[in-house]
Each structure stands twice: as structure tokens, then as C-alpha cells.
Amino acid sequence: MAFSPVFARFLAAALGDEHVTERAKHVDVSDAGHGFDRFGLHPDFIALSDAITSPLYDRYFRVASYGAEHIPETGPAILAANHSGVLPIDGMMLYADVLRNTHPPRVVRPVADYFVSTLPLISTLFARCGVVGGSRGNARALLEDGELLMIFPEGTPGISKHFSRRYQLQTWRQGHAELAMRHRAPVVPVAVIGAEEQMPQLGKIPLPKGGPPFIPIPAVPVPLPVQYHIHYGEPLRFDEEYQAEDADIPEKVDEAAGRVADAVANLIEQGLAQRDGVF
Numbered sequence: 699m700a701f702s703p704v705f706a707r708f709l710a711a712a713l714g715d716e717h718v719t720e721r722a723k724h725v726d727v728s729d730a731g732h733g734f735d736r737f738g739l740h741p742d743f744i745a746l747s748d749a750i751t752s753p754l755y756d757r758y759f760r761v762a763s764y765g766a767e768h769i770p771e772t773g774p775a776i777l778a779a780n781h782s783g784v785l786p787i788d789g790m791m792l793y794a795d796v797l798r799n800t801h802p803p804r805v806v807r808p809v810a811d812y813f814v815s816t817l818p819l820i821s822t823l824f825a826r827c828g829v830v831g832g833s834r835g836n837a838r839a840l841l842e843d844g845e846l847l848m849i850f851p852e853g854t855p856g857i858s859k860h861f862s863r864r865y866q867l868q869t870w871r872q873g874h875a876e877l878a879m880r881h882r883a884p885v886v887p888v889a890v891i892g893a894e895e896q897m898p899q900l901g902k903i904p905l906p907k908g909g910p911p912f913i914p915i916p917a918v919p920v921p922l923p924v925q926y927h928i929h930y931g932e933p934l935r936f937d938e939e940y941q942a943e944d945a946d947i948p949e950k951v952d953e954a955a956g957r958v959a960d961a962v963a964n965l966i967e968q969g970l971a972q973r974d975g976v977f
Contacts, residue, residue, distance in 0.1 A: 701822055703733060706742040714749030721748060724802045728843055737807075737836070738825035744797070744805055747827040751794040754787075758923050759892065761791055764969075765930035766799035774841040774883040775933070777806060777848045778874050778958050780867060780966060781856030783893035784914045787921060792848060792890065793828070795928050807840055808848040813910050834873070841881035849874045851955070854911050858902055861917070864894035865966055867959060875936065875954035880945035884933035885958055889965030891927040895976045924976050929965045934958060 710718060722745035728735045755761050769775070777796070782788060789808050796806040808829045815821050815831040830836045840847060850856060855868040878885045897920075902912040936954055944950045 701826060703740050703742040706740070706746040706826070710742065710745035710749045714745065714752060718745050718748045718752065721745070721797055721803045725797075725805050726802070727805075734826075736839075737828075737830050738822070739805070739807075739828045740826050743823075743826035744828065748794065748797060751790055755791060755794045755798075759787075759791060759896075759926040761795055761926040761928060763795050763799050763928050763930075766795070768886055768930045768932055769796060769800055769804070769846070770884060770886075770933065771800065771802075771804075773844050774881060775846050776841075776874050776878055776883055776885045777846065777888050777930075778851055778885050778962065779848070779888035779890055780865075780962055781850035781852045782859070782864065782890070783857060783921070784897040784899050784916050785921060786857060787896060788890045788893040788926075789848065789850070791893075791926050792888065792928060796846070796848075804846050806846045806848045809837060811854055817910075834877075837873075837877050838881060841877060841883050847874075847877075847883075851958070858899065858912060858914065861894075861898035861900070865970065867963055867966075870955060870959040872951050872955040875958060876945045876951050878934075878936040879940045879951065879954065880942050882937040882942065884935050884937055886933045887931040887958055887961035887965055889929040889931075889962055889969050891929070891966065891969040891973060892924045892976070893926065895924045896921040922977075925973070927969050927973055929969045931961050931965050934961065 722741050725744055727739055727741050730736045734740050793806055797803050805828050809832045810829050811832055851871045851874055852868045859868055898917040899914050900917050901915040904912050
């Protein structure tokens with residue numbers, strides 16, 4: 699019952715407003731023939747996620763969005779963003795921001811770390827809202843279907859770094875650049891400002907392999923009401939600058955990934971200079 703589209707539709711109507719319903723109506727979902735796409739996404743859960751995130755987006759984190767016109771209206775593309783904040787609220791706010799600021803509205807497909815797909819109940823709910831496991835095959839299939847992906851190249855090290863290292867990019871993985879080359883997709887660099895201060899991390903307790911990598915030790919029990927600022931940069935047109943076979947050349951993949959990291963770092967620097975304060 700909890701994962702029934704009927705129940706999701708009821709909750710979305712109860713919690714949301716007419717804008718939530720309207721956005722969900724205009725989202726393009728590749729229906730596999732039974733209301734869901736092949737990864738489990740369903741329009742009623744898009745509406746539910748919109749309704750749930752709206753109070754956080756509008757009133758708690760008061761998200762300010764800049765440059766959303768750089769997100770392609772159609773076709774495959776990758777949003778590559780910095781990652782931080784102990785809890786993946788930055789992904790939630792970026793998901794909500796894309797849905798609200800694309801016309802017609804697009805659902806960005808977050809590519810989650812390996813362990814997310816193993817979480818009971820949560821993994822199913824995430825799939826209904828558009829999250830996919832971080833396998834190469836999943837990313838390939840989505841890009842071939844013309845979908846928009848959300849990738850955090852820092853992965854877990856980004857979200858788990860100590861507060862003293864805030865806004866410093868951690869090891870920048872290269873898979874997004876290889877995917878962009880191979881599947882002819884532009885990459886839109888994204889900087890998320892604010893998440894670093896939402897829940898300062900003092901330390902972490904490592905966990906055995908196979909599940910979540912650690913238990914965080916935050917300085918506060920709940921995320922602070924920081925203001926989020928989301929900055930989108932001009933797309934890097936790897937679909938035009940590289941050939942598909944360049945994805946097999948490590949030097950070219952390194953170069954492309956480095957350009958994305960530099961673009962995100964520049965957006966972070968600009969965003970920090972522009973904001974008036976954390977709250």
C-alpha cells in the first residue's frame with residue numbers, strides 16, 4: 699500500500715498544491731506499459747516527492763536558483779555537482795530545483811551510490827521517485843533514453859568530509875566524463891552552496907562493507923536552516939568536442955573530468971562570493 703500510486707496520489711494532493719499536480723502532469727515519463735518506467739519511476743511519486751520537498755525548498759532552506767536555463771530542455775545530459783552535508787539533502791533540493799525551473803518540467807535521475815539499492819523500503823521509494831543504482835548499465839540505458847542524470851563525482855567522500863574541509867572538492871571521479879563522451883551528452887556543472895553548513899560533521903564511525911559506509915557524528919541533531927544557493931554553469935559540450943571512441947582513451951577522459959571539476963570549483967568560488975551569509 700505504501701508504494702501504491704493511488705496512495706502516493708492521495709498524499710500528494712493532501713500535502714501539495716495545484717502547482718505540484720500541474721508539474722507532475724507535464725513530466726515526460728517513459729511508461730513501460732504499466733504506469734512505471736523500467737526503473738520504477740511513476741508520475742504520482744514525482745508529485746509526492748514534489749509535495750514533500752516543497753516546504754523544505756520554499757521555507758526551510760529558501761533555495762535560490764541561478765542559471766537553470768543552462769539545463770537542456772530535451773535529450774540526454776548530465777548534471778555534475780559538488781556533494782556535502784552529511785545527509786543527501788543537497789540531492790533532494792537539486793531534484794526539486796530542476797523540476798521547478800525547467801519548462802516543460804524535467805525529472806533529474808539521481809545516480810545513487812551502490813549501497814542505496816540495498817536499503818529496505820527506502821530503495822523502493824527512491825526508485826519510484828527516479829533514483830537509480832549507480833551501475834554503468836543503468837546510466838547507459840537512461841542516457842540512451844534521453845534522460846537527465848544527477849551525478850556527484852565526489853561520491854561518499856564529499857558528503858562525509860570534516861567541516862574544516864568545506865567547499866574543498868574531494869577526489870573527483872571520472873565516470874561522468876566517460877559516460878558523456880560515449881553517449882553524446884553535454885555536462886552541466888553545478889555548485890550547491892549552503893549544504894556544507896547544514897550539519898557540520900565532527901567525525902564518523904566506519905561500518906563493515908556491503909552497506910552504508912559510516913555512521914556520521916554531526917554537531918547538531920537536525921540540519922540547520924541554512925539558505926541554499928544552486929548555480930548552474932554553461933554546458934560542457936562533450937557531445938560535440940569528443941568522439942564516442944575517446945571514452946576509451948584514459949588521457950582524454952582525465953582531461954574532460956578535470957574540466958568539469960574546474961568548472962564546479964569556479965562556480966563554488968563565485969557562489970560563495972555572492973552570498974550575503976549562511977542563513
